[in-house]
Amino acid sequence: MAYAEAAVVSIAKGGEAAVNVEEVVQVAPKGGTPGGHKVRTVRLTAVVDAIDYKNRRVSLRGPKGQVMAFAVAPQAKGFESVTAGDRVSIVYSEAVALEMILRKPGQ
Numbered sequence: 001m002a003y004a005e006a007a008v009v010s011i012a013k014g015g016e017a018a019v020n021v022e023e024v025v026q027v028a029p030k031g032g033t034p035g036g037h038k039v040r041t042v043r044l045t046a047v048v049d050a051i052d053y054k055n056r057r058v059s060l061r062g063p064k065g066q067v068m069a070f071a072v073a074p075q076a077k078g079f080e081s082v083t084a085g086d087r088v089s090i091v092y093s094e095a096v097a098l099e100m101i102l103r104k105p106g107q
Contacts, residue, residue, distance in 0.1 A: 004095040008058065008072045011079055015045035015089035017063035028099075035099035045089045048082055058082070060090070 020043040027036035046060035049067055056072040056079065070092055072079050082088055 002095075002097045004093070008070045008076050008090045008092045010089075010091040011058075011072065011076050011082060012089050013078070013082065013086055015087060017087075018045045019043070019063060033099060033101075035097070037095060037097040039093060039095045041091065041093045043089065043091050045087065048084050048086045048088055051082060051084055053080065060088070 022041045022043075023038065024041075025036065025038045028034055044060070044062060046062045046068075049059040049061050051058050056074070057069060058072055058079075059067055059069045061067050070090070
């Protein structure tokens with residue numbers, strides 16, 4: 001099983017408080033090796049609670065008051081212009097993949 005940590009891939013100032021979640025699940029084709037993956041992509045507008053430019057991490061307070069911390073990918077443009085208190089819109093993804101390896105008894 002593999003898991004990819006949520007990482008901010010897009011960040012922009014502004015926007016109204018909102019959360020939009022999209023999930024995609026794909027399973028292996030019938031007759032193939034059992035497995036599949038799930039990708040969850042979230043578009044979130046929140047307020048910046050804290051920011052760590054050196055380690056590229058940001059803590060956000062969501063529309064319901066929950067605080068979440070994220071790594072910010074190097075390709076995310078505009079990160080350096082964001083400051084605590086700013087309202088930002090971000091896109092981040094989480095992914096889980098699973099592949100079963102079948103072995104015969106005695107292997």
